[in-house]
Amino acid sequence: MSDFEFKNNVMHAEQVPLPALAEHYGTPLFVYAKATIERNWRLFTEHLPPPHRVCYAVKANSNLAVLQTLARLGAGFDVVSGGEIARVLKAGGKAERIVFSGVAKSDLEIEEALQAGIGQFNVESVTELEQISRIAVNKGVTAPVSLRVNPDVDAKTHPYIATGLERNKFGIAMADALPAYELAQRLPGLTIVGVDCHIGSQLTELQPFLDAMDRMLALISELAERNIFIKHLDMGGGLGVRYQGETPPPVGDYIQALLFKLEQYREQTGRELALYLEPGRAIVANAGILLTRVQSIKANKIKHFVMVDAGMNDLLRPSLYQAWHNIVNVENKLGVAVQGDIVGPVCETGDFLGQDRTLIAEAGDLLAVHGAGAYGFAMSSNYNSRPRPAEVLVSGEQHFVVRARETREDLWRTETLLP
Numbered sequence: 512m513s514d515f516e517f518k519n520n521v522m523h524a525e526q527v528p529l530p531a532l533a534e535h536y537g538t539p540l541f542v543y544a545k546a547t548i549e550r551n552w553r554l555f556t557e558h559l560p561p562p563h564r565v566c567y568a569v570k571a572n573s574n575l576a577v578l579q580t581l582a583r584l585g586a587g588f589d590v591v592s593g594g595e596i597a598r599v600l601k602a603g604g605k606a607e608r609i610v611f612s613g614v615a616k617s618d619l620e621i622e623e624a625l626q627a628g629i630g631q632f633n634v635e636s637v638t639e640l641e642q643i644s645r646i647a648v649n650k651g652v653t654a655p656v657s658l659r660v661n662p663d664v665d666a667k668t669h670p671y672i673a674t675g676l677e678r679n680k681f682g683i684a685m686a687d688a689l690p691a692y693e694l695a696q697r698l699p700g701l702t703i704v705g706v707d708c709h710i711g712s713q714l715t716e717l718q719p720f721l722d723a724m725d726r727m728l729a730l731i732s733e734l735a736e737r738n739i740f741i742k743h744l745d746m747g748g749g750l751g752v753r754y755q756g757e758t759p760p761p762v763g764d765y766i767q768a769l770l771f772k773l774e775q776y777r778e779q780t781g782r783e784l785a786l787y788l789e790p791g792r793a794i795v796a797n798a799g800i801l802l803t804r805v806q807s808i809k810a811n812k813i814k815h816f817v818m819v820d821a822g823m824n825d826l827l828r829p830s831l832y833q834a835w836h837n838i839v840n841v842e843n844k845l846g847v848a849v850q851g852d853i854v855g856p857v858c859e860t861g862d863f864l865g866q867d868r869t870l871i872a873e874a875g876d877l878l879a880v881h882g883a884g885a886y887g888f889a890m891s892s893n894y895n896s897r898p899r900p901a902e903v904l905v906s907g908e909q910h911f912v913v914r915a916r917e918t919r920e921d922l923w924r925t926e927t928l929l930p
């Protein structure tokens with residue numbers, strides 16, 4: 512099921528025709544379907560009731576209205592910066608449902624997080640444990656900590672988004688985990704609440720998650736032998752979505768498989784553990800499209816170039832990860848198909864949204880780039896002095912501009928000329 516479907520040969524976002532949105536707000540434009548976000552969220556929570564917890568990974572799409580939509584459903588949030596904590600609070604999210612990941616937290620971010628009363632720090636190193644302990648003691652508070660342990664499993668995904676291998680910068684090596692927990696127990700101002708890992712993103716197989724979970728459960732047992740008792744296991748995010756032909760496990764199967772392992776653990780040890788997950792992409796990727804207008808089409812001896820008004824500064828994924836996004840004409844019409852690359856206006860050869868595509872399009876047409884709800888606007892930039900697009904959230908027949916298009920003045924708002 513999709514909330515971006517053709518009705519009378521015109522693609523709609525829920526009940527709103529996309530050409531009307533382009534008319535109203537201009538292009539390029541990010542369009543999100545609220546119903547999809549809510550449906551994706553419920554898929555997770557219906558399989559993972561309390562005391563388990565789902566913490567949406569804010570980095571995937573941090574628009575305030577998106578966060579607000581999830582906060583209203585009682586979401587937890589996984590954040591990686593002080594900026595993301597501030598966004599969650601601004602959007603009405605509850606501090607105690609925040610888990611703070613992030614590889615190099617600053618003193619200021621830790622202070623802000625303690626001030627807000629977040630639920631858990633996912634600690635990345637021994638130095639960070641000492642840092643949090645020092646700041647918590649100074650403030651006269653206790654910081655709830657989980658250690659992010661690197662299980663050294665191959666997530667079988669793009670190397671830029673694999674995080675759980677020993678050679679990656681993330682987390683504490685499994686071999687160092689026990690002494691790190693013992694240190695956490697000795698240090699003042701800390702209370703140990705969990706164990707955490709995140710092995711990568713856009714995973715399309717279950718096995719790496721299960722392997723990682725086995726290693727985490729073995730660690731939790733070893734900790735119990737040392738009288739360190741863990742309340743919950745945070746397995747991070749990473750469940751993949753279908754961009755092209757991928758067949759990631761359905762959310763329900765993924766969660767059932769993890770819960771099954773938890774149940775086995777309970778039977779063997781008599782100890783209860785809550786499961787935390789941090790999905791980002793699986794909540795928002797298919798809830799968003801990037802709407803772009805064809806500027807012109809040119810051909811050389813080899814292929815066509817469909818030049819559109821969105822570029823790598825708006826949607827970086829194709830350039831950075833060779834990611835494939837489905838691109839379609841929002842009007843289902845007859846005509847001559849062009850074969851070639853869909854390219855943006857940025858002065859880089861790597862500025863493409865799609866390569867070797869076949870589609871019916873002519874200048875002036877609108878194209879929808881699917882799967883742009885996750886890591887789309889969130890990774891956009893002003894490269895080539897291009898103002899960033901507006902973001903619109905659709906709900907039924909209503910549409911709301913949830914981020915205005917940037918203006919020329921916005922481009923240099925924080926710059927100054929010399930006296």
Ligand code: LLP
Pocket residue numbers: 568571589612613672709711712713747748749750789790791792793828832885886890
């Ligand atoms: N938790 C942690 C600690 C993470 O580092 C991430 C993503 C997530 C959760 C959420 O992962 P997800 O469920 O979205 O896979 N820009 C890349 C993805 C980078 C992901 C970084 N970490 C992309 O566009 O594919």
